[in-house]
Amino acid sequence: MASHLGGLSGAPVVRVESLVRSFGPRTILDGLSLDIEKGEFVALLGRSGSGKSTLLRALADLDDKVSGSGRIETPDKKSVVFQDARLLPWKRVLENVVLGLDLPDAAERGQVALEEVGLSGRETAWPVELSGGEQQRVALARSLVRDPDLLLADEPFGALDALTRLRMHDLLRQLCARHQPAVLLVTHDVDEAVTLADRVLVLDNGAIAADIVIDVPRPRDHGHRRFGEIRSELLRHLGVETKPVLPV
Amino acid sequence: MNAISHTAAVALPIPYASDERGLVPPAAKPRKTGRRRLALGRAIPLGALIGPALLLVIWSLGSVAGLIDPRTLPAPWSVVGTAIDLIAEGKLQDHLMTSAWRAAQGLVFGILIGTVLALISGLSRVGEAIIDGPVQIKRAIPTLALIPLLMLWFGIGEGMKVTAIALAVLIPIYIQTHSSLRSIDSRYVELAQTLRMGYGEFIREVILPGALPGFFLGLRLAVTYAWLSLVVVEQVNATSGIGYMIDLARNYGQTDIVIVGLVVYALLGLGCDGIVRFFQERSLSWRRTLAD
Numbered sequence: 001m002a003s004h005l006g007g008l009s010g011a012p013v014v015r016v017e018s019l020v021r022s023f024g025p026r027t028i029l030d031g032l033s034l035d036i037e038k039g040e041f042v043a044l045l046g047r048s049g050s051g052k053s054t055l056l057r058a059l060a061d062l063d064d065k066v067s068g069s070g071r072i073e074t075p076d077k078k079s080v081v082f083q084d085a086r087l088l089p090w091k092r093v094l095e096n097v098v099l100g101l102d103l104p105d106a107a108e109r110g111q112v113a114l115e116e117v118g119l120s121g122r123e124t125a126w127p128v129e130l131s132g133g134e135q136q137r138v139a140l141a142r143s144l145v146r147d148p149d150l151l152l153a154d155e156p157f158g159a160l161d162a163l164t165r166l167r168m169h170d171l172l173r174q175l176c177a178r179h180q181p182a183v184l185l186v187t188h189d190v191d192e193a194v195t196l197a198d199r200v201l202v203l204d205n206g207a208i209a210a211d212i213v214i215d216v217p218r219p220r221d222h223g224h225r226r227f228g229e230i231r232s233e234l235l236r237h238l239g240v241e242t243k244p245v246l247p248v
Numbered sequence: 249m250n251a252i253s254h255t256a257a258v259a260l261p262i263p264y265a266s267d268e269r270g271l272v273p274p275a276a277k278p279r280k281t282g283r284r285r286l287a288l289g290r291a292i293p294l295g296a297l298i299g300p301a302l303l304l305v306i307w308s309l310g311s312v313a314g315l316i317d318p319r320t321l322p323a324p325w326s327v328v329g330t331a332i333d334l335i336a337e338g339k340l341q342d343h344l345m346t347s348a349w350r351a352a353q354g355l356v357f358g359i360l361i362g363t364v365l366a367l368i369s370g371l372s373r374v375g376e377a378i379i380d381g382p383v384q385i386k387r388a389i390p391t392l393a394l395i396p397l398l399m400l401w402f403g404i405g406e407g408m409k410v411t412a413i414a415l416a417v418l419i420p421i422y423i424q425t426h427s428s429l430r431s432i433d434s435r436y437v438e439l440a441q442t443l444r445m446g447y448g449e450f451i452r453e454v455i456l457p458g459a460l461p462g463f464f465l466g467l468r469l470a471v472t473y474a475w476l477s478l479v480v481v482e483q484v485n486a487t488s489g490i491g492y493m494i495d496l497a498r499n500y501g502q503t504d505i506v507i508v509g510l511v512v513y514a515l516l517g518l519g520c521d522g523i524v525r526f527f528q529e530r531s532l533s534w535r536r537t538l539a540d
């Protein structure tokens with residue numbers, strides 16, 4: 001509905017105004033407003049139950065059964081990465097990547113996407129034959145093969161171990177640098193947010209409680225002074241008191 | 249993955265494999281780990297044949313030792329002799345062809361109708377409202393009880409027999425297919441939505457493959473039901489077919505022919521189940537279940 005917005009430099013690709021979403025008597029999102037620029041990587045933090053998934057689902061048009069009001073503008077070309085890889089178990093890996101892709105060169109694009117996530121050679125494997133991290137990489141390939149203007153990801157690495165997670169961070173950064181989608185990444189991991197994002201938002205009481213531009217130079221080092229400051233500030237917004245780090 | 253586990257299983261001696269399956273109680277043999285695998289172990293090669301072979305041995309020994317009265321149960325070899333005679337006379341083939349043809353027709357119609365009804369009722373609320381009730385009612389009435397009515401409607405010819413079989417067959421096909429259509433994970437529906445699939449593509453790529461395991465389960469039940477109804481309709485009123493052969497033999501006290509008929513039924517049933525399982529495994533190779 002608003003894909004032309006992406007073409008105009010300066011105009012945001014995502015525009016949310018006074019968004020309200022409620023489940024029964026409980027209002028989860030209460031007049032939330034949010035803009036995301038073209039190609040901007042935004043991370044969304046918030047306490048469990050603060051409504052992060054609710055917001056993401058609203059942007060993904062997956063909330064038609066939820067009552068609410070407000071204005072949402074998103075590009076037509078958007079992809080969602082879920083917490084579970086959500087591969088169809090009866091489709092082989094490549095078929096999963098190009099699922100619903102109605103292009104004559106879909107198969108070649110799928111191959112390229114699988115290569116980008118380091119899974120070329122596994123095209124004909126069944127999803128059950130892949131590890132959790134590999135499945136999530138297939139899901140990433142499935143999202144990026146569509147060349148989305150907006151990538152919505154709800155804790156995509158939540159189910160992965162710490163090491164795989166770090167690898168996935170690098171991969172996601174690289175892929176985003178190449179494909180240049182705007183990204184909204186929901187996470188509960190403050191370090192993940194600060195490492196990856198251009199801007200970090202904190203959702204609290206149904207609205208954006210903090211909006212912090214991450215000005216730590218890349219590649220980002222967790223030991224960087226500014227990294228630590230931003231982390232403390234975000235943790236404060238999340239209601240977690242931080243003690244000064246004791247020298248070991 | 250099947251190929252690998254299969255060769256591995258062949259290489260193992262049977263006693264060890266049966267231990268792995270947990271046929272030997274854990275207490276009989278102390279285990280070092282003290283932990284029991286919850287999944288089944290490797291499949292025993294040709295394991296399905298062991299039980300029947302054991303029965304055959306007992307039957308033979310009993311006959312040789314004179315423990316089994318031949319009027320109750322003739323020896324295996326005299327049953328084989330009778331079968332050879334029947335084949336030489338051409339009777340067995342004739343009856344077999346008649347029975348198989350009836351079953352096949354009933355199966356084809358039953359599967360088609362059951363599948364179509366399941367799709368209509370599984371994919372639309374209106375379809376469900378119209379179709380599901382009558383099918384559930386039919387399900388509550390045993391096919392046996394319907395036969396008198398079918399005889400009044402269709403006479404005692406082939407039409408009645410095929411209809412009775414088809415009616416029995418469509419129930420498991422419908423029930424299983426319908427329930428698996430309806431229990432497709434809603435997460436896949438969401439996925440299809442975010443991938444902007446069209447309705448046709450959604451049905452083709454998500455719903456139908458997702459319902460296939462249920463359909464195959466229904467199919468295996470359906471084959472059993474088909475033979476079951478075949479026996480009934482052939483013994484109620486027929487002038488040909490395996491069931492008729494058995495019924496006639498009963499009148500003359502020819503136990504050996506009765507046994508031949510039963511063995512043929514068993515082989516047919518197992519053969520059909522094997523065919524269905526072959527297609528099931530090929531179509532559902534993406535699954536990993538407890539049996540693998």
Ligand SMILES: Nc1ncnc2c1ncn2[C@@H]1O[C@H](COP(=O)(O)OP(=O)(O)OP(=O)(O)O)[C@@H](O)[C@H]1O
Pocket residue numbers: 023028046047048049050051052053054055188
């Ligand atoms: N379908 C629903 N029906 C009723 N209440 C719901 C529904 N979905 C979410 N909620 C409620 O809305 C609130 C926000 O849920 P949401 O899933 O958006 O939280 P979240 O920020 O994503 O939390 P988490 O970090 O644990 O994933 C929760 O209190 C939840 O109970």
Ligand SMILES: [Mg+2]
Pocket residue numbers: 052053054154
């Ligand atoms: Mg959530």
